[in-house]
Amino acid sequence: MQMIEAVPNFSEGRRMEVVDAIAAAIQTPGVHLLHRTSDWDHNRSVLTVAGEPDAVVEGLFQAVRVAADRIDLRQQRGVHPRLGATDVVPLVPIQGIDLAACAVLARRLGQRIGDELGLPVYLYEAAATRPERRNLADVRAGEYERLVEEIHLPQRQPDFGPTVVGSAGAVIVGARPFLIAFNVFLKSSDAALAKRIARAIRESSGGLPAVKALGLLVDGQAQVSMNLVDFQSTPPHAVVAVIEREARSLGVEIDRSELIGLLPQAALLAAAAHALRLPELPADRVVEIAIRQAMELKSGRRFS
């Protein structure tokens, strides 16, 4: 069974009846709403859905349609930057599917949004058609207001849909690996220690691949705040081991960690194998997973 996740962001975090309508629209058959969160100041809502690829793509299309009907970017204000009513739609491979296949799905969804809803669509990250569109912040630069003025320029030509910006703005669609948001608290109130560790581990300053990190003070405690943007390159247990070593060299200790959101099963298995000193720990060595596999083999389905 193939399984993807999508984490669409909508530019509405105040009118709950609008977010409810979007959340209802997204749940077409086979689409499971795992999480939703709305922020008044950002005036933005983030839904997390999962299911088989075709089901999720259909649910996303329906949600984009409702958001375009109900959200008017000419009125919308919030502290979070945005280009459209549905601002960004990342597709994430979970099981039985890779990033390249998710990029294909993203392009298919983008084309349908452009053709059937008449919205300009930009493809980003693994689905990007130009290198300068890989980075989300670059695609969103200037937000809705500047896109209205600039969409006729060659460099702002959408990947799908019309070269015209209406009240729903544009939609940014793409594919990316699963992102793990993970923080490590130090036994210290000195933000400088967290900043030094963050600098040592983040990719941009020569640290670990696919690690973004900041050092800050949270409730008076030093915290290394991270996004692990490709846990297959650098899994969270490897990051913890390096932070532990760096911290020790600075004369400080790890207090505890904090997981924001969810962890993929593969990262869980890898962390447990590390703790148990097992060279490998395949999913089917876990009782509950082995039972499910036996059940699903019998029923003709497969979900490891």
Place this chain on the structure above:
Amino acid sequence: MQMIEAVPNFSEGRRMEVVDAIAAAIQTPGVHLLHRTSDWDHNRSVLTVAGEPDAVVEGLFQAVRVAADRIDLRQQRGVHPRLGATDVVPLVPIQGIDLAACAVLARRLGQRIGDELGLPVYLYEAAATRPERRNLADVRAGEYERLVEEIHLPQRQPDFGPTVVGSAGAVIVGARPFLIAFNVFLKSSDAALAKRIARAIRESSGGLPAVKALGLLVDGQAQVSMNLVDFQSTPPHAVVAVIEREARSLGVEIDRSELIGLLPQAALLAAAAHALRLPELPADRVVEIAIRQAMELKSGRRFS
């Protein structure tokens, strides 16, 4: 959804057609055969099945019936001790059910075997009715041959069924926690080091609760071989941490570990939380598990 495992042992490891018949009988609707193994020298087969409690109890009853029909203890010889055709039936809680509830199921199964199949039944471990019957080896002492002579004695009175031993012998039924079989290899060919570490960690010599351990040489490498008989008391990652410390104090290092059979999901989550320094890691923080929960809530079933 409640889920139990059962690991019945049958006193037949040579006539594969008999083991096949038992394996077929056990797979009543809802019973999933996860694993089977037969040993010629032991003349014994072990099946691992799982499913909802009532389904598993029904499957076990059918398997015990077939084994009693097809195995004659008056002829059966093997190096493994045995009391009956179905020698021992442990029920193991997996999910949504505790050990006490499994003990109740074991008594219900035992009563049915006694009443409907006319076999003497002894309850052991968490299902035992007398302290001296908790230990399997004590219940099986003297094997089939001595039970034939002694069953009329008050101390050998069965818990269910007749005080008569036929060709199928007696059945030992009980409930126990999940057992994790786990070995740690040292970077050494000195068995004495493994023996010292085993002595330091096993419960019987004052070590860790619910840990049985032996030190031995396997393919020329020192190995600490363990059964963790209650991983809630002492989880495998805690054992590894203690072995690591003990090994270091002896000037040797862990090479790698080896998991025999399966690991419960709760032990996996605990090991990963340890590696990631998370104070807790609930199952529904794992993407695939969260997706399943959403799917099963929708379909009215629940399996975390």
